[in-house]
Amino acid sequence: MKQSKRTFRTYAIGIATLAALLIMWDMAIILFKFNPALFPSPLEVFLSVGELRHLFGDIGVSMLRLLAGSTVGIVLGVALGLITAKWIAALESIGAAMHFFRFIPPLALIPLFLVWMGTGETAKIAVLAWTTFFPVWLSTHDAILHISRHYGLLTKSLRIKTGFLLKQVLFRGSLASILTSARVGIGITFSVLVAAEMLGAYAGIGYRIALFQSVYQVDRMIAYILVLGILGFLLDKIVALVSARLTRWKQGAGD
Amino acid sequence: MECMLKAENVSLRFGSLEILNSISCVVAKGEFLSIVGPNGCGKTTFLHILNRLLVPSAGSVSGTAKSSLVFQDNLLFPWMTILENVMVCPLNEGSEKLSAHHIAHSLLKELHLDDFEAYFPFQLSGGMKQKVGIARALAANAKILLMDEPFASLDYLTRRKMHDFLLDIHKRNNLTILFVTQDIDEVITLSDRVMVFSERPARVIETLNLAKDYKQETVSGNCLSSAQAKKRLLHIMEGRKG
Numbered sequence: 001m002k003q004s005k006r007t008f009r010t011y012a013i014g015i016a017t018l019a020a021l022l023i024m025w026d027m028a029i030i031l032f033k034f035n036p037a038l039f040p041s042p043l044e045v046f047l048s049v050g051e052l053r054h055l056f057g058d059i060g061v062s063m064l065r066l067l068a069g070s071t072v073g074i075v076l077g078v079a080l081g082l083i084t085a086k087w088i089a090a091l092e093s094i095g096a097a098m099h100f101f102r103f104i105p106p107l108a109l110i111p112l113f114l115v116w117m118g119t120g121e122t123a124k125i126a127v128l129a130w131t132t133f134f135p136v137w138l139s140t141h142d143a144i145l146h147i148s149r150h151y152g153l154l155t156k157s158l159r160i161k162t163g164f165l166l167k168q169v170l171f172r173g174s175l176a177s178i179l180t181s182a183r184v185g186i187g188i189t190f191s192v193l194v195a196a197e198m199l200g201a202y203a204g205i206g207y208r209i210a211l212f213q214s215v216y217q218v219d220r221m222i223a224y225i226l227v228l229g230i231l232g233f234l235l236d237k238i239v240a241l242v243s244a245r246l247t248r249w250k251q252g253a254g255d
Numbered sequence: 256m257e258c259m260l261k262a263e264n265v266s267l268r269f270g271s272l273e274i275l276n277s278i279s280c281v282v283a284k285g286e287f288l289s290i291v292g293p294n295g296c297g298k299t300t301f302l303h304i305l306n307r308l309l310v311p312s313a314g315s316v317s318g319t320a321k322s323s324l325v326f327q328d329n330l331l332f333p334w335m336t337i338l339e340n341v342m343v344c345p346l347n348e349g350s351e352k353l354s355a356h357h358i359a360h361s362l363l364k365e366l367h368l369d370d371f372e373a374y375f376p377f378q379l380s381g382g383m384k385q386k387v388g389i390a391r392a393l394a395a396n397a398k399i400l401l402m403d404e405p406f407a408s409l410d411y412l413t414r415r416k417m418h419d420f421l422l423d424i425h426k427r428n429n430l431t432i433l434f435v436t437q438d439i440d441e442v443i444t445l446s447d448r449v450m451v452f453s454e455r456p457a458r459v460i461e462t463l464n465l466a467k468d469y470k471q472e473t474v475s476g477n478c479l480s481s482a483q484a485k486k487r488l489l490h491i492m493e494g495r496k497g
Contacts, residue, residue, distance in 0.1 A: 154326065157308060158344060158395070159347070161347055169332065173332065
């Protein structure tokens with residue numbers, strides 16, 4: 001009962017804040033007499049949503065790109081994190097190079113990847129995979145080192161075989177860290193997705209925002225930007241829920 | 256007397272650091288052997304050698320029975336449920352999931368832990384975690400338990416309950432137990448025999464046969480004999496300091 005009351009209060013405060021921001025937005029336009037073509041009111045933005053014929057198609061295309069890029073990034077991050085943590089020799093030889101690449105901003109790579117791979121899906125998915133890869137790789141690497149240090153003696157004593165060790169000990173033990181980093185990685189990838197679509201795409205949320213900008217349809221631009229906010233919020237909630245479901249043992253556990 | 260484990264002149268040296276100095280012992284089937292000694296003298300290292308986690312610099316360890324280490328800390332995998340923790344060894348050995356589940360469930364039931372099967376380790380008390388550790392060793396079909404100060408972090412009453420529990424399991428399963436501890440009362444309550452290690456490099460300074468000398472008298476109600484045993488152990492351990 002108490003919990004549901006608290007949840008209700010949290011949502012009520014959230015909705016009230018949103019309503020207050022919309023009212024302030026509307027008031028500011030009236031008070032400061034902003035140019036309505038550049039600063040449309042919330043109502044105009046809301047009404048423009050009805051005219052967005054490509055909205056659901058764009059959402060679908062963008063989400064598919066995000067899903068493909070993030071999946072490739074997460075899978076490679078986990079695999080390489082395991083290799084660099086488990087086999088120190090591999091870390092020493094490729095670790096320095098990996099840290100060098102980690103500091104290259106993914107946004108700087110978009111033009112290069114477009115030149116190399118064209119404006120098809122490959123370039124965009126490659127940039128998104130690059131973005132998700134590094135936080136997942138680092139977290140997996142650290143988590144596996146931690147598990148090896150704390151449970152190495154136990155696994156040796158139990159004569160745990162390699163297959164069981166990889167799946168049940170190292171992977172399951174580092175899953176909480178992997179999911180947290182994936183959540184962070186997907187958040188950053190979401191931003192990079194929009195930038196990639198602005199520079200080289202023929203569909204998708206980023207492409208559409210850039211298109212509306214070129215014809216000064218600011219109300220539609222804002223509608224798409226708000227959709228981005230909603231999508232990001234929902235995506236984060238879904239990843240957080242999946243993460244909490246898969247790592248129940250973390251609730252209250254010390255390590 | 257069936258010999259379960261035999262260590263002959265086991266020595267260990269890491270460079271110039273000598274850890275163990277020619278330790279020998281023969282452990283009989285069903286025996287409860289304790290090892291006491293000062294902090295950092297090499298008791299745990301000796302258990303690791305007996306568990307084949309370390310190779311001695313000299314000497315040998317023989318015995319075909321399966322042994323399992325029971326630790327004080329990091330005993331269970333925190334991301335697995337209690338049932339999954341006990342299923343680890345059968346699954347690792349290639350048992351079918353159903354069969355591993357059956358083995359683990361039966362053992363947990365025997366140890367009155369079946370109500371906690373779906374719990375995670377953080378939801379269990381220290382004593383219960385130790386019981387699960389023992390259940391996992393039994394699931395691995397271990398005939399020898401190598402216990403490294405398993406009850407050191409437990410409170411007095413829980414420790415006493417765990418002593419009764421361990422003696423019961425020991426008797427029922429005819430287990431052979433090697434028990435490292437710092438607690439002389441624990442040694443007297445549990446052991447048939449006790450080996451006293453010296454400061455590092457560890458060597459055996461004395462072996463007392465408690466079953467013959469003291470334990471049976473304690474069972475028959477003569478408390479003084481356990482007091483005498485305690486006095487003698489203290490004397491030996493203090494003697495090595497002087």
